[in-house]
């Protein structure tokens with residue numbers, strides 16, 4: 001069963017970080033970043049799925065029988081969360097565009113199962129019919145259409161009895177009106193209402209609400225920067241193993257401050273010296289890299305390598321150099337791997353040199 005894309009107040013719920021909420025730009029950015037950090041894993045999973053199974057384009061599926069719509073990809077995730085897609089659109093990970101727009105019942109906003117109803121403006125009965133007055137051009141006789149069609153096989157003028165072969169040329173349509181079969185009233189314009197099929201009531205077109213369904217397309221930027229993180233982890237682990245390190249992934253390391261830090265890959269050699277590898281798997285910001293620096297200073301590994309940060313400020317570079325920290329800015333898997341090899345082998349050699357002295 002789909003969950004319908006309901007009209008909601010923008011990010012109404014309190015337990016939700018809200019990148020939409022207009023506060024000062026600064027606060028908004030911070031909230032967006034915090035949200036991004038909290039949802040990194042889920043985001044990566046979604047983008048990976050979207051690209052592999054949906055060619056990067058998420059289109060709503062609409063079930064007209066139940067008047068619901070939804071995104072199949074969201075049903076494949078742990079929880080169905082339409083706001084998640086919207087948040088990613090705000091962050092520029094997805095591009096959002098209108099797929100279709102529906103009128104919905106003003107009372108039951110979830111239902112777009114509507115039909116159009118014409119009714120009598122006087123008694124509101126839907127038991128009305130449209131009558132047409134036809135004029136036979138040849139003789140000038142005017143009557144209701146049904147009188148010209150006494151025999152459904154052929155159209156004939158009820159007055160001069162002449163057969164009408166070409167309706168368009170021989171008949172003129174002087175007027176039409178509605179007749180209400182209930183109150184027998186005749187009227188030119190029927191009342192047009194919309195009917196909520198699900199809950200069986202009428203409303204006017206001006207009362208109707210509308211709801212838009214959106215397409216979400218994985219934006220080019222995120223396509224470009226999307227490294228195969230799984231593969232990268234694998235390759236890094238291989239290199240570290242080759243240089244006699246035991247590997248642990250997604251480690252929690254307690255810093256000198258007593259705070260726990262999460263390190264993507266930790267390699268430990270026989271002497272207990274550690275190499276930390278931090279993998280940036282999202283849109284990078286300087287704030288993020290700076291927060292990594294703080295973690296590294298707190299945990300003081302022998303070597304720290306930061307992977308996947310594509311643009312790094314001069315300030316960050318100078319801090320990194322000071323603390324013997326390697327930042328690999330490439331987004332290309334092979335380049336990253338070869339850089340890591342260089343760093344690890346150079347440090348291994350240096351260490352050998354230290355030992356022999």
Ligand SMILES: [Zn+2]
Nearest residue numbers: 105108196199
């Ligand atoms: Zn309704």
Ligand SMILES: [Zn+2]
Nearest residue numbers: 120123180183
């Ligand atoms: Zn009527």
Ligand SMILES: [Zn+2]
Nearest residue numbers: 136139157160
């Ligand atoms: Zn006639």
